Amino acid sequence: MSRSGVYISSIIPGFIGVCVFVFLSQTRNLNAKEMSGFTQNQKTQQNKPDSATIIINKYLAALGGIEKLESIKSLYMEGTINIRGQKAQTKVWTIGNHAARNEFTINGFTNWSITRTDSGWSYNPRRGQKFPEPMTADMIKLSQPGLDVKGTLVDYKDKGYKIEYKGIDQIEGSDVYVIEEKLNESITKTFYIDLDSYLIIRVHTKSVTKNKVTYSNADYSNYKKTTDGYMFAMTVGNINYKTITVNPEINEAIFIPKK
Amino acid sequence: MRKPHLNFLNMKRTSFCFMSFFILSSSLFVSAQQKSPINSGTFDVMQARWLGPGTMSGRITAIVGNPADGKTIYVGCAGGGVWKTTNAGASFKSVFDKYVQSIGSIALDPNDANTVYVGTGESNMRNTVSYGNGMYKSTDGGDNWTKIGLDSTEHISKVLINPANTQIIYVAAPGPLWCDSKNRGLFKSTDGGTTWTQILYTNEKTGCADVVMNPTNPDELVATMWEFRRKPFAFNSGGKGSAMYKSKDGGKTWTKITKGLPEGELGRMALAISPSNPKHLLAIIEAKATGLYCSNDGGESWSKQASTSNVEARPFYFSTIAFDPKDDKRVYRPAFQLSVSDDGGFSFTEASDEGGWVHSDHHAIWINPMYTNQVWLGTDGGVFLSNDRGLTFTFIQNLPVGQFYHVQCDMKDPYNVYGGLQDNGTWMGPSQYFGGVSNGRWRAFYGGDGFWAQPDPTDENSVYAEAQGGEAGRVDMTTGLVVSIQPMQTKNESKNKKFRWNWNSPIYIGAANPHNLYMGCQYLFKSTNQGRRWDRISPDLTTDNKAKEQQEESGGLSADNTSAENHCTIFSVAESPLDANYIFVGTDDGNLQITTDGGQVWNNVSGNIVNCGIPAQTWVSSIEPSRYDKNTLYATFDNHNYGDFNTYVAKSTDLGKTWTRLNNTEFTGFAHKIKEDLKNKNLLFLGTERGLFCSINGGDDWFRMKNHIPDYCPVRDMQIHPRTNDLILATYGRGIMIVDDITPIRNMSLQLAQKDVFLYPMGDVELSYGKFEGGFPEHDGWVAGNSDDIPPIQYYFKKRVMTGDVSIKIFDASGKMLKEIPATKRKGLNKVYWDLRITGPKTATGGTKPDQGSFIAPMVLPGAYTVKLYVGDSTYSETINVIPNKNGKMSDEDRKAQYAAAQKCMQIHEALAVSADSINDVIERVKSMVENDKSNKKLTAFLDTLKSFKSKIMASTQTSIFADEERLREKITRVYATVCFQEAAPTNLELDNIELLSDDVAQSQQKAKVLVKEYDTKWKNKIKPPVTR
Structure with missing residues (x-):
């Protein structure tokens, strides 16, 4: 064999092999880049009919599995919020699809809100309120998803929610699956789910009332698995939860508004 | 006889093949591994x-x-x-x-x-x-x-x-x-x-x-x-x-x-x-x-x-x-x-x-x-x-969609930005202002369509500006009066050689010698005295293609010749920061001319550019001579006028003899401007008609900057401020944008990006009470925010932290924790702010109005502090060296006096809080007792006594913000806030007031003890205990 032939016979297979390796290693990055950038048509083409279901199922599995989530009937969550170095306390009691009570305590003042399926009140003594005030019909309507202790993605079909996979985007540098969930004419949630862990990074909520449209974001992190196999985000927005109890006994009296 | 090298190959063929494969594979594998992990999201937190x-x-x-x-x-x-x-x-x-x-x-x-x-x-x-x-x-x-x-x-x-x-x-x-x-x-x-x-x-x-x-x-x-x-x-x-x-x-x-x-x-x-x-x-x-x-x-x-x-x-x-x-x-x-x-x-x-x-x-x-x-x-x-x-x-005053062609900045503090707007003249505005940069802070100082605006670094009252077609002037910014400086034809010029000024003619101030002022038509002119005298320092540097100089025939059915179609003109000029004799000129008809002797001899290197894959004679949209090597230059080329929207940018390290095209699949839009960083030669920025791009490794890899910058924002020009390290963008449709302090980008490297966690060194941080505080918000249309007063704590995560908590704590030299700050967990750069204050005191609770005292805290004293970043089970530390503000008004003694007074206020707040807690607890117990024994007049009277005492130490009656009720707690907060928030030592009366309040708190403590003792001895075990929830 000629000298050049020796070179070629040794180099070409290696070169081809490396090219294949590099190509394969780049493919997923390219897909992510294309989908998040210029070529929206390509993104649409990758919107396969069952993509949303697959992603949601994986998300639910990451949280502990559908059976575990469906077994949640009530929740108690207790945490703190750091406000300029001071710790405010927050407590939330929720009986699924029935009622919820949120308390926020700082410097001896406790603000609270109560949401039921057909009514709601809030009390904010820090602002000088003397008595609990009723929520408007719009506020009650917008608060209803908060009564869903399982999460709105659990059994979304049975609940009548519409799901759409929107492709891959980037949230704070991380590639995410984007799932849009339309609960009703007033509420649309967009879930940004981490590609690797299938855990939610952010939920973006669009709320439409007759007077205005509002947007809010809640960021999720510090995921921890409980001893009984539930995975919870222990940090949501500014709140660091210390305790999350599944299916506690809750006294209904706390859902009755009194000063 | 067999030749040795062939013998070697024959004998070692198998192992040689294997080694070749291995070496080649390894090298390519390694280079694939080292591909930049930096992308658009890495610096997303640096919002423009x-x-x-x-x-x-x-x-x-x-x-x-x-x-x-x-x-x-x-x-x-x-x-x-x-x-x-x-x-x-x-x-x-x-x-x-x-x-x-x-x-x-x-x-x-x-x-x-x-x-x-x-x-x-x-x-x-x-x-x-x-x-x-x-x-x-x-x-x-x-x-x-x-x-x-x-x-x-x-x-x-x-x-x-x-x-x-x-x-x-x-x-x-x-x-x-x-x-x-x-x-x-x-x-x-x-x-x-x-x-x-x-x-x-x-x-x-x-x-x-x-x-x-x-x-x-x-x-x-x-x-x-x-x-x-x-x-x-x-x-x-x-x-x-x-x-x-x-x-x-x-x-x-x-x-x-x-x-x-x-x-x-x-x-x-x-x-x-x-x-x-x-x-x-x-x-x-x-x-x-x-x-x-x-x-x-x-x-x-x-x-x-x-x-x-x-x-x-x-x-x-x-x-x-x-x-x-x-x-x-x-x-x-x-x-x-x-x-x-x-x-x-x-x-x-x-x-x-x-x-x-x-x-x-x-x-x-x-x-x-x-x-x-x-x-x-x-x-x-x-x-x-x-x-x-x-x-x-x-x-409608709140649409910031101005189309800037260029931007420049001065060295004032805060610095001003200057730029020319399509249709709308030339403007200047502050980079920061009290309460934010509102519409009223901008000033127009030249008319026509605006393009280049160059503040004279040697004369703070002069700015050079222009309208279309090279109509330029020197503006006296104190009076607004303009002196025309546009070079004109003289009898020494050929009669037929009309000056051809581009729609967007360059005005350029020398980077090596700021007394050098340049303007270019088809010739390059130079002035060393602010445009009072011009010398032509070049021949016609363009192709002088007559077929492309018939602008009076432009328009078609409707004559339209407004200098927008002027061609065969100089478009870009640059002077090497390292040598004023090195001058670079780019023309709209694709010549790139270089002189190394101040204009005596010019060398057209355009013929060399095509070798790197850029079409011949492509419009030279910008030239950036390197500040690190005078033979190195970067250039952008724009061929969109021939329907080619590709991004063309190239680098030469031998004064234009050879070129390397810088390319990337991320690029979109034809290129306007390339900018080399002032301190890191590997950091490059590229502005195109469709985006802003950045490379941290000399142009090998690029990412699109989307940090509050529209993904496909047209970026025509940019500057990096030498003092603040801000990246200032002239966008053609979104006004001026500023990315504050690009130091984290400057300090990033591929090696650093491979670390899971990196806490950036803080260095010296000046104490600051704020620089551009405002009062009531302005009703003035668009208002831009100011940059941070205090440098943030910055850290890098290779991946977003999904599990485990992240927090930051600040410690003093003795190891005492001063403050805990919630931390973010994003992939890439994170920014968290420490306001250089400690944690506020616990204040008395139980009143009818909230008190802000617990949210108030004094600034720390100058010295070394440790910031610790906790990521799950790992801890990362850096030192923050807090130093006095250079322009501040406080001496060391002032600071110490302020800190001591604040500490005293904190102590008496916390002492009062202890008393209040004990009284609140007793009040609740006695209230329940009274519920169970309403006929007990003495018990009721005791409850009234407790409430009366409480009403003396904190607001306990009024709830409305319109009804003042200042009691002991509120008085402490008032003087405490005064001491903490002013850049001055406490006055003698403030100190006396603190002493007075300290005495009052001491008396309250005594009184509280008496009342608690009364409860313990007279009532505690005598009445049925209350039912707690």
Whole structure:
């Protein structure tokens, strides 16, 4: 064999092999880049009919599995919020699809809100309120998803929610699956789910009332698995939860508004 | 005899093959591994500030509103994307930041206002027009968009929706400006934009300029076709392809309309159909004699109307005419000015300036069909709103969509930015101001179309600015007076050599010698005394191609020669920061000329550039000589004038003999400017017509910067401030943007990016009480925020932290924790702020009003502090060296006195809190006892005593913020806040007050003990204990 032939016979297979390796290693990055950038048509083409279901199922599995989530009937969550170095306390009691009570305590003042399926009140003594005030019909309507202790993605079909996979985007540098969930004419949630862990990074909520449209974001992190196999985000927005109890006994009296 | 090397190969063939494979594979594997992990998200936290201005906005190309509410309006801009208001202009939100920013047309589904169509690529075909990439659709009111085709049309003039069947959409696409293309004409979709059919097409030079639909019979359409072409040195509007057509079957078949239209070639034709009388149409028809034409038979035949110069003005550029939706006789002609007719277009009057000057040059109009008094007008300077049918207007002040060509900055503190705006002169504004940079802080100081603005570093009162065609002046900023400095021809010049100044002629101040001032036409001129004397230091540096110097013939049917088409001119000039004799010149006809002897000899290196893959003689849009090596330079090249939108940027390390093209799949848009960092030679920034890009490794890898910068923002120029390290952007449609302090980008490297966690060193941090504090917010349109007062704590995560907590704690030198700060967990750079204060005290609780004392804390004293970043089980530490503020007003003694006084206040607050806690607890217990034993008068009296004591130490009666109730707690907070928040030592009376309050607290403590003792001894075990929840 000629000298050049020796070179070629040794180099070409290696070169081809490396090219294949590099190509394969780049493919997923390219897909992510294309989908998040210029070529929206390509993104649409990758919107396969069952993509949303697959992603949601994986998300639910990451949280502990559908059976575990469906077994949640009530929740108690207790945490703190750091406000300029001071710790405010927050407590939330929720009986699924029935009622919820949120308390926020700082410097001896406790603000609270109560949401039921057909009514709601809030009390904010820090602002000088003397008595609990009723929520408007719009506020009650917008608060209803908060009564869903399982999460709105659990059994979304049975609940009548519409799901759409929107492709891959980037949230704070991380590639995410984007799932849009339309609960009703007033509420649309967009879930940004981490590609690797299938855990939610952010939920973006669009709320439409007759007077205005509002947007809010809640960021999720510090995921921890409980001893009984539930995975919870222990940090949501500014709140660091210390305790999350599944299916506690809750006294209904706390859902009755009194000063 | 066998040759040794061949013997070696023969004997070791197998192992040699294996080694070759291994080595090659390894090297490529390693290089794949080391590919930059840095991407758009890495520095996303460094959000750009949108400085504006809003007081001088930018070209508006489309306006459409929701007639159902009259307050939801979409505004499309030439380079500023789409903005939406839902409150009739009280505020706007940018809703198109992920997509191209040049907007041609917007349409709302008449049956569902949440369904919005945007056609990208404005069709006001001036020389600096940008380009689009087709159609977009939103079904949620602009929150999300999907691209729906017609990608290659580049310019869309109208989107029309059939009101009877809103799945039917028509798109008029004039198509590409700079080259032949089949991607033009009239397109139709019958499925809401999913698929498209080209239903009217003439040839590759002719597109569809306009289309109107009979609202009562939507299958009846009239469309105009327009032949046009722009070249870098000429514009032609009009040709055999231009014609008017009518269809009665939704575009299946078309009839050419000629009856009553001008003879000969036609140009651009704008149409309007009266919604209240669809047989009545108007058209501005460009021809040898441009005019206003009227049809009363649905466009079958036309007749010429009398019209004014404004009505006929510049038809290729002013292509809008509209009827009042309810009044067939009321016609609006936005053009150079707004003309209004009340007789169906026979005669016109102009709008009034009573409500304030209305910017000239109009391209968009929307009349609210439910309230026709309301007229929204889109001009070259922004949006105006009328509530009296266009008689008077008010300016919408909160749209920062100015089109800057260039930006410069000075060294004042805070620094000012300077730049020239398309259509709108030259402006300066502060980078920061008290309460934020509002519209009123901007100042216009030169007229015409603005381009380069150069503050003189040797004379803080002088700025060089220009209008189009090189008309430059030296502005005295103290008086506003201007001295012209534009070099003029002299008898020494050839009589036939008229100076050729580019539309955007360079004015440049020497980087090595700031006394050097340069201006370029086809020659380079230099002045060393602020333009008082000029010397020509070059021959003609261009190709001097006579065929490209016939601008007086430019325009086609309508002469249009405003220096926009001037060609064979110098476009970019640069002086090496390392040697003032090294001067670099780039021309619009592709020459890149270099001198190393101050202009004696020039070397044209353009012939070498093509070897790196850049087309020959491509317009040189910028040159950046390196500040690290005088033989190294970077250059950007722009070939879009020939229909080539590729991104061309290259580097030479041998003064232009050889070039390496810098390329990346991420690049989009033709290149405007490359910038080398002032301190890190591997850090490069690239601005293009479609984005801002960054490389941290000398151009090997690039990422798009999207940190509050629209993904495809047109970036024409940029500067890096030498003192603040800010990256300042001149965007062509989003005003000036500033990315504060790029040090984290500068300090990033591929090696660093591989670390899981990295806590950036803090170095020295100055104590600061704030620099640009404001009072009440201004009502002044667009207000940009200021940069951070205090440098943030910055750390890097290779991946987002999904599990485990992240927090930051600050410790003093003794190891005592001063503050805990919530931390972020994003992938890439994170920024968290320590306000240089410790944690506030616990204050007394249980009153009827909240007290802010616990949120107040003093600043730390100068010294070394440790910041610890906790990531799960790992801890990372850095030292922060807190130093006094250089410009501060406090001595060391002042600081110590302040800190001591604050500490005293904290102590007495906490002492009072202890007392209050004990009393609160007793009150609750006694209350319950009283509930159980209401007849016990002594118990009730004791409760009253407790409450009375409590009411002395904190507000316990009033709840309203309008009812003051200052008790001991509130008094402590008042003096405590005073001490903590002022940049001064406490006064003698403040110190005395603290002593007084300290005594009061001590007395309260005693009293509290007495009351608690009374409870313990008299009541605690005597009465049934209370039931607790």
